[in-house]
Amino acid sequence: MNEEEIIASGILELYVCGSLSNDDIREVEIAIDKFPNLKKEVEIIESSLITLAENVSPPLSSIVWTYILNAISSGTNADSTTGTNEKTFNWAGVTGWAAAILLLGGLFWVMNQKNTLEEKVEFTTTENTELEDQLQNSQQELLETENVLAVLRSDDYNTVILPGNDAVAPEASAKVFYNKEEGIAYIDAKSLPTPPKGKVYQVWSLILEPLTPSSMGLLEGLSAVQTDLYKFEKFPIAEGFGITLEPEGGSETPTLSQLYVLGTVSQP
Amino acid sequence: MEQPDLLILQMQENNEKAFERLYTMYSEAIHGVIYSIVLEETVAEEVLQDTFIKIWNNSKAYDVKKGRFFTWILNIARNTAIDRTRSKSFKNTKKNLPTTNFVDILTSYDNLNSKTNAIGIKKFVAKLKPMCISIIELLFFKGYTQKDAAEELEIPLGTLKTRNRNCLRDLRWLVIGPQ
Numbered sequence: 001m002n003e004e005e006i007i008a009s010g011i012l013e014l015y016v017c018g019s020l021s022n023d024d025i026r027e028v029e030i031a032i033d034k035f036p037n038l039k040k041e042v043e044i045i046e047s048s049l050i051t052l053a054e055n056v057s058p059p060l061s062s063i064v065w066t067y068i069l070n071a072i073s074s075g076t077n078a079d080s081t082t083g084t085n086e087k088t089f090n091w092a093g094v095t096g097w098a099a100a101i102l103l104l105g106g107l108f109w110v111m112n113q114k115n116t117l118e119e120k121v122e123f124t125t126t127e128n129t130e131l132e133d134q135l136q137n138s139q140q141e142l143l144e145t146e147n148v149l150a151v152l153r154s155d156d157y158n159t160v161i162l163p164g165n166d167a168v169a170p171e172a173s174a175k176v177f178y179n180k181e182e183g184i185a186y187i188d189a190k191s192l193p194t195p196p197k198g199k200v201y202q203v204w205s206l207i208l209e210p211l212t213p214s215s216m217g218l219l220e221g222l223s224a225v226q227t228d229l230y231k232f233e234k235f236p237i238a239e240g241f242g243i244t245l246e247p248e249g250g251s252e253t254p255t256l257s258q259l260y261v262l263g264t265v266s267q268p
Numbered sequence: 269m270e271q272p273d274l275l276i277l278q279m280q281e282n283n284e285k286a287f288e289r290l291y292t293m294y295s296e297a298i299h300g301v302i303y304s305i306v307l308e309e310t311v312a313e314e315v316l317q318d319t320f321i322k323i324w325n326n327s328k329a330y331d332v333k334k335g336r337f338f339t340w341i342l343n344i345a346r347n348t349a350i351d352r353t354r355s356k357s358f359k360n361t362k363k364n365l366p367t368t369n370f371v372d373i374l375t376s377y378d379n380l381n382s383k384t385n386a387i388g389i390k391k392f393v394a395k396l397k398p399m400c401i402s403i404i405e406l407l408f409f410k411g412y413t414q415k416d417a418a419e420e421l422e423i424p425l426g427t428l429k430t431r432n433r434n435c436l437r438d439l440r441w442l443v444i445g446p447q
Contacts (some may be wrong), residue, residue, distance in 0.1 A: 008429065008430070008433070009429055009433075010428075010429035010430045010432050010433030010434075011429060012431065013407075013429070013432050013433050013436055014407065014414050014429060015336075015339070016336060016338070016339055016342045017339070017342075017407045017408045017411075017412070018339045018342055018346075018411060019407050019412060019413050019417065020413075020414065021413070021415075021416045025335065029334065037370070038319065040361075042336065043270060043271070044440050044444055045436065045440070046269065046336060046338050046339075047269045047443040047444075048436060048440050048442070048443045049297075049338075049408055049436075049439075049440070050269070050294070050297040050338065051297075051384060051385055051389065051442060051443055052300075052370070052389060052392075052408075052439060053296075053297035053298070053300035053301050053406075053408075053409075054296045054297045054300055054383055054384060055300065055302070055374055055377075055383050055384075055385070055386060055389045056300035056303060056304050056370045056373050056374055056409075057297070057299040057300030057303060057383075058299075058303055058309050058312070058377075060299050060313070060316075061313060063272060063318055064295075064313050064316055065288070065291055065295075067317050068291070068317050068320045068321055068324075069284065071317070071321050072284065072287070072321060072324045074285070084294075093439075126415055127394070159314055174409040183365045206354075
């Protein structure tokens with residue numbers, strides 16, 4: 001069959017309609033390859049039928065395509081890796097997450113720094129307070145030392161040496177700085193042995209004729225102005241001083257068997 | 269119209285954009301064929317969905333070197349629609365449907381519809397003889413093989429082919445314009 005005969009036979013219409021057997025289809029396709037005009041004829045027939053069918057179609061809702069797209073999209077993602085969408089990289093999302101993580105890390109670091117600094121400040125404040133206390137103590141001690149020094153230098157004070165009692169404590173001794181006018185006495189007990197447990201030294205002022213001891217007080221914390229230095233006031237005028245070892249709390253009268261040191265105020 | 273082989277090849281590579289353009293080109297005609305079979309708008313749209321999902325899923329079964337793409341999807345559409353008419357639920361609701369062909373459907377639409385060549389097509393179908401309507405209905409809309417159609421219409425095979433061509437002849441002028 002030549003070109004015209006094929007066209008006139010109506011086989012091309014049946015080819016487009018899909019009504020031919022496989023053998024007939026093969027024949028038509030061989031003919032189309034041979035005669036390029038047949039392809040154009042097929043295209044015209046196809047366009048005619050498409051136009052006819054389009055006019056038979058009721059209005060078509062656009063939602064149909066949405067359904068189809070949903071159906072094929074879920075299918076594609078589920079079964080293959082050929083989808084082009086899967087290779088795209090969500091930079092915005094990744095950048096966002098990275099920024100969030102960095103920010104969080106930064107926040108933790110800053111918090112940590114703040115806590116460390118707060119601890120340092122607290123420690124420094126405590127240290128400052130301690131140093132201030134120490135300074136205050138030192139100043140207090142300096143003041144007292146200066147007072148003592150002033151006392152020792154003063155003409156108002158007589159120095160009375162109390163030698164050790166040979167019978168009880170020959171090695172012991174004590175000094176008294178005595179202001180007769182104001183009735184103040186400092187006792188330097190540096191050369192007295194440490195009293196045994198449960199015992200305490202008691203200081204006595206003495207009138208010599210007749211020998212009358214009066215208790216001035218105990219050598220203990222209450223009267224201490226410095227290490228081994230004790231201050232006494234408001235005691236009877238003394239012509240001499242003695243120190244005895246007494247039970248804790250002191251005694252009414254001196255225990256003479258425990259008289260450690262004894263000395264008299266030299267008369268001017 | 270030349271067949272868009274490039275779009276078809278892209279669709280076969282799972283390109284959804286290409287598939288969408290093919291849908292735009294062919295969906296209305298396919299919808300018309302489906303509607304002429306199921307005669308119910310909601311069902312026609314469901315069958316159209318199923319048809320295009322099948323086209324997508326089986327796209328690699330089509331060979332651009334063999335046969336027309338339109339013919340291939342036309343077969344899928346008609347088979348899907350006919351399967352639907354055979355389903356139990358469809359038979360129950362459509363028992364008393366009157367016999368309706370593409371000309372009845374076409375003439376039922378008002379003249380205001382904006383489809384391509386609507387007026388020309390109406391003129392075309394108005395002049396179609398009953399035998400032409402039956403031939404086109406069976407071969408194109410119902411997808412009969414030439415042998416089955418010839419038997420149904422009780423005419424020789426050769427006659428069916430040439431009658432079909434003659435019946436469609438005037439339609440071509442609407443597409444290519446008078447020459």
